[in-house]
Amino acid sequence: MNKKFLIFSIVLAMLYIALFFTGLKDSFALIYEKVVSGEYWRFFTYQFVHKDIEHLIKNIFSLILISIVLIEINSNFSTFPFVYFISGMLSILPVWIIIKFIALGASAAIYGSLSFIFFDVKKLNIKRYFIFLIILFITFLEFFTTYIASKDFYVSFFQFLSHSSSFIFGIFLFLLIDKIKYLKEKRKNYILRKNE
Numbered sequence: 001m002n003k004k005f006l007i008f009s010i011v012l013a014m015l016y017i018a019l020f021f022t023g024l025k026d027s028f029a030l031i032y033e034k035v036v037s038g039e040y041w042r043f044f045t046y047q048f049v050h051k052d053i054e055h056l057i058k059n060i061f062s063l064i065l066i067s068i069v070l071i072e073i074n075s076n077f078s079t080f081p082f083v084y085f086i087s088g089m090l091s092i093l094p095v096w097i098i099i100k101f102i103a104l105g106a107s108a109a110i111y112g113s114l115s116f117i118f119f120d121v122k123k124l125n126i127k128r129y130f131i132f133l134i135i136l137f138i139t140f141l142e143f144f145t146t147y148i149a150s151k152d153f154y155v156s157f158f159q160f161l162s163h164s165s166s167f168i169f170g171i172f173l174f175l176l177i178d179k180i181k182y183l184k185e186k187r188k189n190y191i192l193r194k195n196e
Helices: 004-022 032-036 042-048 053-072 080-090 093-099 107-124 128-150 153-194
Strands: none
Touching (some): 004 053, 053 107, 107 153
């Protein structure tokens, strides 16, 4: 059993909690005016701060749940942190550049990391479309619950777009990493055969 997923999640959860109680939300959030003025680190740091306690708990719970599923389906940990952080940094950009909203929270990284489950279930003979439908259902459910709680369609819709683009970005990132691994292995085998 690969417990690295759980350790990674617990360390991130402790970091999220510590940052929540230090009040650094405004210093780390992805705010258009701040980024334009040169604070580019916000593309990375926004995923570590959360709007409120409910947002924090929801993201920590989701991250730990995903980690448990990845442990159970015996996923490979080696590329997971990379996919998690790069998804968090880059997947929100298409929506954020167009709409210019204040972004914060780990949701983009979490939805991007769902691509691991999406790809790894194949080895368990579970159909990918089934996992895709579950993720789509969760995304729509979150859209409706956010809308009911906030009564703000635009906030709910932007969140839906961000989460959807994060999952899609995670899929493309996973495919890219998989292709790079394949090409490296192919090159290694070619070199080994050539040296025989």
